[in-house]
Amino acid sequence: MYQLYQFVTGPIAWMSFGIFFIGVIVRAITYIKGLNWQADRVTYTVNVSYGISGALRSVFFWLIPFKTRSWRVNPGFTVLFFVFHIGLLVTPVLLQAHNILLKERWGISLWSMPDAMADVLTIAMLVAALFLTLRRIALPEVRILTNAYDYILMLIAVAPFITGFLASHNASCYDFWLILHIITGEIMLVAIPFTKLSHFVLFFCSRAQIGMDFGIKRGGMKGKGLAW
Amino acid sequence: MAEGILCNRRPINTEEELQTLLADKSGKQYYAEMNELDVDTEKLEATLQKTLKSRLKTWLEICAHCGLCADSCFLYLANKKDPEQVPSYKIQSTLGEIVKRKGKVDNAFMQMVMDTAWSKCTCCNRCGMYCPFGIDMGIMFGYLRGLCFSQGFVPWEMKIGSGMHRIYRAQMDITTEDWVDTCEWMAEEYEEDWPGLCIPVDKENADIIYTVNAREPKHYPEDIAEAAILFHLAGENWTVPSEGWEETSLAMFAGDWEACKLQVESVYDAMHRLKPKRMVVTECGHAYRATVIEGPYWAGIKTGKTPIESFHYVEWVAEALRTGKLKIDPSKRIKEPVTYQDSCNYIRNAGLGDAAREIMSYIAEDFREMTPSREHNFCCGGGGGLNGVGRYREQRNIGLKIKRDQILATGAKLVISPCHNCWDAIRDLEEVYKVGIRWSFLKPLLIKMVEVPEHMKPED
Ligand code: SF4
Ligand code: SF4
Ligand code: SF4
Numbered sequence: 001m002y003q004l005y006q007f008v009t010g011p012i013a014w015m016s017f018g019i020f021f022i023g024v025i026v027r028a029i030t031y032i033k034g035l036n037w038q039a040d041r042v043t044y045t046v047n048v049s050y051g052i053s054g055a056l057r058s059v060f061f062w063l064i065p066f067k068t069r070s071w072r073v074n075p076g077f078t079v080l081f082f083v084f085h086i087g088l089l090v091t092p093v094l095l096q097a098h099n100i101l102l103k104e105r106w107g108i109s110l111w112s113m114p115d116a117m118a119d120v121l122t123i124a125m126l127v128a129a130l131f132l133t134l135r136r137i138a139l140p141e142v143r144i145l146t147n148a149y150d151y152i153l154m155l156i157a158v159a160p161f162i163t164g165f166l167a168s169h170n171a172s173c174y175d176f177w178l179i180l181h182i183i184t185g186e187i188m189l190v191a192i193p194f195t196k197l198s199h200f201v202l203f204f205c206s207r208a209q210i211g212m213d214f215g216i217k218r219g220g221m222k223g224k225g226l227a228w
Numbered sequence: 229m230a231e232g233i234l235c236n237r238r239p240i241n242t243e244e245e246l247q248t249l250l251a252d253k254s255g256k257q258y259y260a261e262m263n264e265l266d267v268d269t270e271k272l273e274a275t276l277q278k279t280l281k282s283r284l285k286t287w288l289e290i291c292a293h294c295g296l297c298a299d300s301c302f303l304y305l306a307n308k309k310d311p312e313q314v315p316s317y318k319i320q321s322t323l324g325e326i327v328k329r330k331g332k333v334d335n336a337f338m339q340m341v342m343d344t345a346w347s348k349c350t351c352c353n354r355c356g357m358y359c360p361f362g363i364d365m366g367i368m369f370g371y372l373r374g375l376c377f378s379q380g381f382v383p384w385e386m387k388i389g390s391g392m393h394r395i396y397r398a399q400m401d402i403t404t405e406d407w408v409d410t411c412e413w414m415a416e417e418y419e420e421d422w423p424g425l426c427i428p429v430d431k432e433n434a435d436i437i438y439t440v441n442a443r444e445p446k447h448y449p450e451d452i453a454e455a456a457i458l459f460h461l462a463g464e465n466w467t468v469p470s471e472g473w474e475e476t477s478l479a480m481f482a483g484d485w486e487a488c489k490l491q492v493e494s495v496y497d498a499m500h501r502l503k504p505k506r507m508v509v510t511e512c513g514h515a516y517r518a519t520v521i522e523g524p525y526w527a528g529i530k531t532g533k534t535p536i537e538s539f540h541y542v543e544w545v546a547e548a549l550r551t552g553k554l555k556i557d558p559s560k561r562i563k564e565p566v567t568y569q570d571s572c573n574y575i576r577n578a579g580l581g582d583a584a585r586e587i588m589s590y591i592a593e594d595f596r597e598m599t600p601s602r603e604h605n606f607c608c609g610g611g612g613g614l615n616g617v618g619r620y621r622e623q624r625n626i627g628l629k630i631k632r633d634q635i636l637a638t639g640a641k642l643v644i645s646p647c648h649n650c651w652d653a654i655r656d657l658e659e660v661y662k663v664g665i666r667w668s669f670l671k672p673l674l675i676k677m678v679e680v681p682e683h684m685k686p687e688d
Contacts, residue, residue, distance in 0.1 A: 034282025041525040043532035062360055069604055070358040074296060081360075141304075142295035144311035145320070150293050199290045203361060206286055210362030217521060217532060219579020222543075226579070227603055228357065 001175050008182045009101070016186035023193025024201045031205045040213070047216045054215015054225070055208035061228040062207055068228040080128045080135070087125025088157060091118055092185070097168070115168070122165050129158045149196070156191050159184035229268055232261025237268065237380040239484055240391025246401075249391065254618050255384025265380050267338050273331035275378060280327065284371060287363045288324050291316050297365065300358035302606040302630040303348055303623075315355040315365040318348050323372045342381040345372050347620035350627075351481075352572040352607035369612075373483030382482055383617045389478025393487045397494040398442040398474040408470050410445040414453040421686055427456045430502060431467035436544075437504035437536075438468050439475045439495060439519070441512040441648050454671035455510065458545075461678060462553035466508075472498030475509050476648075477518035481613030485526060492523035499535045507538040511669050513573030513647035514611070516540045521578055540574045542646050545670055546583040549590045556590050560677040565594045565640035569631075569654065570605035571647035579603075587670065588644075591677055596638035606630050608645075610653030628657040635665055643667045 037044050044051060061067045071078040092098060095118050099109040133154060136146045163184050167177035192200050199206075214226045231237060233248075235258045240246050252258050297315040298304050304313035311317065322341045326333055333341075349369040356364025376382055377390070392399050398407075411427040419425050428434070438459070444451040459466045472494040479487035499507065509516045520538040524531070539547075548554040568588060574580045581602040588595040598605060609628040614620060631653065635643055645651045645667050654667040 031282045031286060034285070036281045037530075037532075038525055038528065039279060039281050040283050041522055041532075043530065046531050058362065062362075069600070070296060070300070070360070073299070077294070077296060136293075139295060140311045141298040141309065141314045142293065144314060144317050145291075145293035145295055147293075196290055196292070199292065199361065202286055202290050206283075206290065206361045206363070209283055210356065210364060213364075214579075218577045221579075223579025223581065226357075 001179075004179060005175075005182075008179060008186070009105070012186055013182070016189040020189040020192055023190075024198070027193055027198050028201050028205060031202060035209065040209070042209070042213045042217055044212060044216075047221065050215045050220050051212040052215075054213070054220045055211040057225055058211025058214070058228065059204060059207045070228075077135075080132050083124050084128035084132060087121045087128070087161070091121045091125065091161070094118075119165070122161050126158060126161055126165075129154060153191075153196055156184075156188050156195075156197070160188055229266040230264050231380070232258070232265060234258040235261035235265055235380055237265075237378065239377075239394060239487065240387065241394055243395055246388065246391045246395055249384070249388055252384075258384045258387075259619070262339065262381065263335065265335060265338075267333055267335060267379055269331045269333070272326070272333070272375065272379060275375060276327060276331055279371075279374075284323075284368060285327075287361070287368065288320070288327060290361060291320065291363055292361070294360070297355040297359045297363070300355045301365075302352075302354070302609065303350075303627050306609075306627045306629045313348060315349075316363070318344055319365045319368050319372070323368055323375075326372075326375070338376070338379060338381045341372065342376050342383065343620075345369050345376055346383050346386070346613065346617055347623040350572075350607045350609070350611035350614050352611050353577055354572070354604070354607065357576070357603065370480075370483070373481070374485055375483070377483035383613075383619055385616050385618065386478065386482035386613055389613075389616070390482040390484035390487045393477065393479045393484075393491045397471070397491055399476050399478045400442040400446045402442055402445055402474075404470050407445050407473055410449050411452060411468060414449050415456065418453045418457065422457055422460060423684065423686055425456055425460050427452065428467045430470050432502050434465050434467040434502065434504045435506070436464055436466040437499065437502060437507045438466055438510070439473050439498075439507060439515075440468075440510045441476045441515050442474050443476075443648060444510065451510070451669070451671060454675055457675055458548075458554065458671060458678070461680065461684065462548050464553075467502060467504065469495075469498035469502055472496070472501075475515035475519045476512060477514065477523075478613065478616075480514065480518045480522065481616075488518065488523070489526040492519050493527050495519050495523070496527060496529075496535050504536060506536055507534065508544045509538065509540055511541045511646035511648070511671065513571030514649055517573035517577055521573075540578070540580055540583070541670070542574070542580055542583045542587060545674065546586040549587065554674065555679040556674075556677050557679045561590075562592045562642070562673070562677075563594070564642060565596050565638065566592045566642045566644060567596045567598055567635060567638040567640040568601075569608060569643055569645040569647065569650045570598070570602055571645075571650050572605070572607050572611060573647065575605065576603045584646075591673065594640075596640045598634045598638055606634060608647075608650035608653035609657065610649055615649055615652050615656070624653075625656075625660050628653060628660060632657050632661050632663060636663060641665050644670060644673070646670050 065078055065082045066072050094113045096112040099112040103109040136142050163177050163181035167181050191197050214220050234252055301315045307313045322344050351366040351370050353364055353366035389399055408429055415427040477488055477491050520534055524533055568584055609631050614624050643654055645654055658665055
């Protein structure tokens with residue numbers, strides 16, 4: 001067991017993080033290199049200041065709950081969306097256990113939150129995931145878009161949280177859940193650049209692009225900025 | 229590879245081809261031939277490889293299938309929330325499939341794609357404002373229309389329209405001579421009431437070059453006279469070009485990018501030739517979108533801007549009222565409740581919402597906003613060429629319900645619509661649903677309200 005633990009937290013972890021970081025950077029670069037001013041009809045390299053302010057507005061408005069009209073007219077979804085994503089991104093980074101491990105292995109660590117808070121975030125995130133999944137099944141307009149891939153991705157995203165939660169609250173099979181937790185976490189990291197989870201970075205690319213489109217071409221130079 | 233005589237992959241380039249296609253009433257033979265038209269799958273794949281860049285590819289890939297775009301589409305709402313009208317579904321099941329199958333699709337599939345691209349999307353771009361990723365199905369449908377056009381799967385009227393641009397540099401068969409004659413005729417016709425009125429053609433170095441929608445010389449020449457009267461009252465030094473006067477682009481609706489380029493270049497040539505200070509475009513939404521917003525890109529102008537600064541008519545009116553070039557007689561302001569149709573093409577996609585409000589503050593006493601309004605307004609129901617395609621008349625009429633209900637909810641009976649397409653759609657919605665509304669461009673209303681200085685009145 002100990003050997004396995006060493007293996008998945010050693011070389012495999014290195015590899016997963018490597019694939020994740022490099023993969024995400026490659027995705028962003030390929031995206032940017034594939035932009036084409038004439039095909040997209042946006043002068044990315046002219047009127048730059050309008051482009052930047054359009055891009056920043058477009059990202060910023062969508063990162064704040066209820067800041068856009070779309071968030072406001074879909075309050076239920078908005079709550080699920082933010083609870084899910086905050087849990088997903090904040091918990092692993094600020095978890096005490098992760099930071100202890102980080103300190104041990106690489107000698108660095110961030111501020112970590114109390115474990116009780118991590119529990120709340122995890123449970124909230126899992127509940128949000130459950131409702132997002134039920135929503136997929138229940139609403140005809142979402143059901144028609146859904147395929148197996150969507151469920152697999154959801155599974156990849158929640159698996160490290162379920163296993164992590166069980167590991168920290170289930171002393172009897174601690175080792176089992178812990179190792180499963182590490183493996184599922186690594187699967188998620190590796191999956192990010194290769195699947196739709198690449199929206200981890202492409203969300204920002206795509207939002208910035210459409211922001212530049214509106215900021216440069218579609219009225220940004222005449223109006224006072226699109227009311228997202 | 230099988231191609232028809234009328235329905236084929238070649239665009240219309242001669243007067244003769246155009247006449248033959250026009251003679252085929254409502255495209256009966258054309259659509260019959262379409263059933264036999266082969267898909268050139270190799271060409272389709274090559275086009276995809278060359279033109280499908282990271283923006284569109286990424287949109288197709290990362291769509292989270294969340295359905296948040298559903299309620300943003302007026303066609304989804306008007307069709308009783310039919311899941312097949314969800315924007316993401318519409319694009320994934322068409323363009324998404326073509327990409328997945330690397331262009332290996334058949335005739336029946338392409339006909340389904342054509343019907344979707346022209347009858348289930350007006351390219352109003354509203355969904356793009358509601359998707360967390362900013363995925364804009366309107367842009368993707370524009371691209372898809374281009375693919376359809378290059379394969380010959382395009383509605384009959386659209387093929388004719390793009391052919392018109394190729395031959396006449398106008399969406400209708402109006403020659404330079406017809407156009408200049410119409411201008412002269414209108415000036416003469418109205419000169420008695422407006423002493424000194426003229427429509428200067430090809431005057432160099434004017435302050436304003438004015439360009440129009442071909443429907444005006446063809447069907448509503450008074451519109452040109454009204455524009456002349458208002459410029460005359462405002463004391464503008466203006467002109468119209470004898471060539472390059474047409475702003476609209478059915479080629480844009482058709483997905484014929486080559487014709488789009490030819491068309492806007494005719495206008496830009498007029499700018500270079502006559503060296504005016506700025507351009508003002510008539511009350512038309514897609515015309516402004518085509519020539520001012522998208523056109524510079526088709527023409528390969530690296531700044532993304534027209535050769536001289538260009539303004540929509542509402543910008544000119546707002547400025548004329550603000551600076552006092554045009555003064556409204558306070559007793560003649562519109563007293564009844566009145567609402568304003570925000571055209572997607574120059575409000576959502578060109579940021580002119582404020583100009584429209586400014587005008588209303590001068591001319592209306594009881595202005596009622598639609599809900600939602602400005603950038604978030606719904607399409608009139610007839611955009612993207614949908615108004616003009618006989619094959620989709622029924623779908624168009626269903627789509628009009630959203631605008632009908634929006635207008636009725638304001639309580640206003642008068643709708644101001646400074647966009648030819650919206651104007652048509654609202655006229656048709658009254659014809660179909662008989663709700664008792666009236667609709668108008670700005671020009672005729674302004675002429676009734678504006679103060680006329682003594683020396684400009686006719687001597688009687
Ligand atoms: S809102 Fe955007 S991400 Fe969601 S289904 Fe529609 S296009 Fe896809
Ligand atoms: S562009 Fe407009 S019509 Fe087309 S799918 Fe989006 S909202 Fe619907
Ligand atoms: S006709 Fe008017 S409202 Fe409709 S799509 Fe065009 S600009 Fe928008």
